[in-house]
Amino acid sequence: MAASLLAAMVVSACAGPAVGTGAYRRSADRALTAMSGTLASADLATRLDQDGRMFYTVTADAVTNAEDDASSIAQSFTTRQPPSTADAQLGSRVSEALDAASGALRDLRVAVRQRHEAAVRSALTEIARAQAECRRLQQDLQ
């Protein structure tokens, strides 16, 4: 049971290679969607905290998880090999956006952990910018 469960977990967790342009663009879209959601999650938790609706530990946990998730999303996409030069250019733009989003979440986590109000506000602005970039790229992919 344990062995088959572990095997199932491994098989289901494996990311398949992007074999064509369509698959590569879909993986880019999925990564951008996931990143948008991660950014939104951290943003919501932090804004609720600013409104006095959260406990500090819950907010800190939310932004830490968001940073970890963002790092995982960016890393997962970067390991995919683009099938063509045009896709490589697209991939580069997407990777840049994902890295920027990861950076914004890192800044937010640091600011929240330090309870630095001004830095939190600044990081939220950075997050809004990263979200807008992710959305713009998603529209380009349509």
Place this chain on the structure above:
Amino acid sequence: MSLLRLTLGVMTAIGGFVDIGNIVTSGVTGARFGMTLTWAVLLGTIGMSLFGEMAGRVAAVARRPVFHVVRERLGVRMSLANMAASTALNVLTLAAEIGGVALVLQVVTGVPYLVWVPVVGVGGWLVVWKLPFSVMEQVFGLLGLTMIVFVVALFVLPTDWSALWHQATHPVVPADEGAATWWFYAISLVGACMVPYQVTFFSSGGREEQWTTKDLTEMRLNTFVGFPLGGLLSLAIMAVAVPVLAPRDIAVNHIGEVVLPVAAALGRVGLALALLSFFVATFAAATECALSSGYTVAQYMGWSWGKLRPPFGSARFHLVCLAALIAATGFVLTTIDPITITIFAVVLGAAAIPLTYFPLLVVANDARYMGEHTNGRVVNALGTVVLVALVALSVATLPLLVVTRAGQ
């Protein structure tokens, strides 16, 4: 039978219905699919109520534990598969529950969940060892009712009720999601409602409390009122995600995200109650899972069992409970994400439903054990329909698990 006792029983059943599986799957599906998978919760809740009532009736009428009767009626080999599947699922579910409690403690304290895992394991064992059955059932069940905060939040949030109703009554795959993923989570919701340990715990609890045919009314109230109201709590967790998480494309990956809508609606008080309800629901489920492992094995083997007896009088039963807790704690300490364990537990649980519930249907129809209390036509018809639907779902489970990469 006093009204107070009846009310207490129903409230306990409501609070005890929801566990880590319901919390995670309802949160994930509400955020991703809106209310389009309401039907899966309804199917799971109907199934749980039907088979829970059968198990309770067997315990009250035959005055013997379910697994004991199953072994006698179906033979040692056939019931061995039932026992093995139930025990393996119990341990996996126990791991998910322990991980869930630890995750809640991480959210509350800021201390990493892996530090909490052994503490939760020891705490669970102490409850199994020391706390009287009735106290355990009622304290956890009643505190679990704090989950009603999700229903309150739903009314405070700017909920579009007509949109929720439309989604619930028009179960179609959302445009931006794949059909395979939608079906995968449908199975996970059914599995979360029909985890085998709940039936084992419910019927064995009946024997612990020495139910007789006089207790059938109370037992039926628990299953036909308490469980469906528990299902409503699952739907409330799903529904609050729709106005708050879904519009922001927040896919629930962490337990802390499930409580964000409550914080948005009710602030810190609501958040504290939601976290308390998660802690109680998962911790209670952990102890119930550990006990169910002991019940299952001891009843199959014909050993002395139960919390009413002192531990030295049912040593092997307590040893199995302890072994299950150690195995589950060790599994979570491998650092596999508890949310992933939960998804696998409910999905594999759904796949094994025919194996774990079919023998119950057979026993509940056997007049030698049940006398005049065998299943009626309506119960048999509904039970068969549910079981056939579940067989169809269980066949699709493993392919969907691989195709969707566990619902990603």
